[in-house]
Amino acid sequence: MNITRRHLLLLLPAASVAWKYVLAGTPEAAPNYKLSEHWWGMLIDLPKCIGCGNCVRACQAENDVPDGYFRTWVERYHVSDYDIENPQVDSPDGGKKGFPPAKDVKGKNFFVPKLCNHCADSPCTQVCPVGATFVSQDGVVLVDPKYCLGCRYCVQACPYGCRFINPRTNTAEKCTLCYHRITKGLTTACCENCPTGARQLADLRNPADPIHEFLKTHSVHVLKPSMATRAKVYYNELDGSVR
Amino acid sequence: MNVFKDAGHLFRLAAVFVAGLLIFLVIRGFLVPKSFGQLGHYRANAVAEIAARPIKFAGHESCEGCHADVLDKKKNGKHAGVNCEACHGPQAQHADDPTAVKPDKLDTAVLCARCHEANAAKPRNFPQVDTAEHSRGLPCDTCHHPHSPVIVAGGAK
Structure with missing residues (x-):
């Protein structure tokens, strides 16, 4: 058969589409790890948090986070009993080096560790113009650094302020819930290094995970429930003043 | 037409x-x-x-494979729930090659204070001290054993 110019023009697009599927194969995954069997979240037991900053240091060591940027950080709240609507919050260097003595020991003082809430309906993934950030099938919000343009839409969209632009790569970065650890059966760096057990990784799709019993028997909240993000970082005994 | x-x-x-x-x-x-x-x-x-990104913290299970003696000391003490790398830092390289990579020695005067320095925002029942007044800069392991922190008669060292 002679291939005329007309035939070639008709064949090329069909061939390119077919070639794409030939090359793609099936997506790789870690051995013995099924995406569909997990739905990750985290439990933060606030009465146990001592504000030592171990989680912040561990996260920076594990994930090579640049100085002055944070995938997780610890805030200290001071709530005066005369003005509970306006708490004073400080977080010197993200709480990485601990906290200086409180200026005002009257009223309520407590620590609140923060990180990406790994929302099931995440505002940050919805605004990405190129599909570089997404909720994985096991419920972790991830960024594809090879696809990210660094346009900063997602940094503005996150209601919890959990994203930043990495100055070295100029791409968006955030907590991956230590995806490289949890897919190998380890816990996250912050949970591994929390000395009091205030942070606990939770697999909501595993019926044997202690999170289910905890959620049934404790007063647990998420941050900014009014945003309807379906956040999966659960705070035990969260004070109403926390934003 | x-x-x-x-x-x-x-x-x-x-x-x-x-x-x-x-x-x-x-x-x-x-x-x-x-x-x-x-x-x-x-x-x-x-x-x-x-x-596929590399791991820096090996996880306490891989420490316990070799350091069973430390696990025995810890298990009935107050620090039973504190994982190894919370104090000793990221040790995945040490776990991969225990002879070539050795963990750094720790300064307990700095390390213990990270958790136990008194602060009004810490939970009331958490043991905390004003280190300047309590130990005056002495390393904590002069008296306390770090893996099971009770006062040791005659000093921990």
Whole structure:
């Protein structure tokens, strides 16, 4: 058969589409790890948090986070009993080096560790113009650094302020819930290094995970429930003043 | 009456559009990553790439394989729930090659204070001291054993 110019023009697009599927194969995954069997979240037991900053240091060591940027950080709240609507919050260097003595020991003082809430309906993934950030099938919000343009839409969209632009790569970065650890059966760096057990990784799709019993028997909240993000970082005994 | 009479210029225009569309599809076929769209509106291979990043903290199970003696000391003490690397730092390299990579010696005067320095925001029942007044800069392991922190008669050292 002679291939005329007309035939070639008709064949090329069909061939390119077919070639794409030939090359793609099936997506790789870690051995013995099924995406569909997990739905990750985290439990933060606030009465146990001592504000030592171990989680912040561990996260920076594990994930090579640049100085002055944070995938997780610890805030200290001071709530005066005369003005509970306006708490004073400080977080010197993200709480990485601990906290200086409180200026005002009257009223309520407590620590609140923060990180990406790994929302099931995440505002940050919805605004990405190129599909570089997404909720994985096991419920972790991830960024594809090879696809990210660094346009900063997602940094503005996150209601919890959990994203930043990495100055070295100029791409968006955030907590991956230590995806490289949890897919190998380890816990996250912050949970591994929390000395009091205030942070606990939770697999909501595993019926044997202690999170289910905890959620049934404790007063647990998420941050900014009014945003309807379906956040999966659960705070035990969260004070109403926390934003 | 022939409706296609004098419509040649419309066919030529349509042919230009079809050619443009074909060129677009060919270029798109080469530029869009192969795994894009397999799991959703993202590159499916990114998931495996992120999962393949290296580990820095080995996890307490890999420490306990060799350091069973420390585990015995810890298990009935107050620090039973504190994992090794919470104090000793990231040790995945040490776990991979225990003879070549050795953990640093720790300064307990700095280390213990990270958790136990008094602060009004810490939970009331958490043991905390004003280190300046309590130990005056002495390392804590002069008196306390770090793996099971009780006062040791005659000093821990």
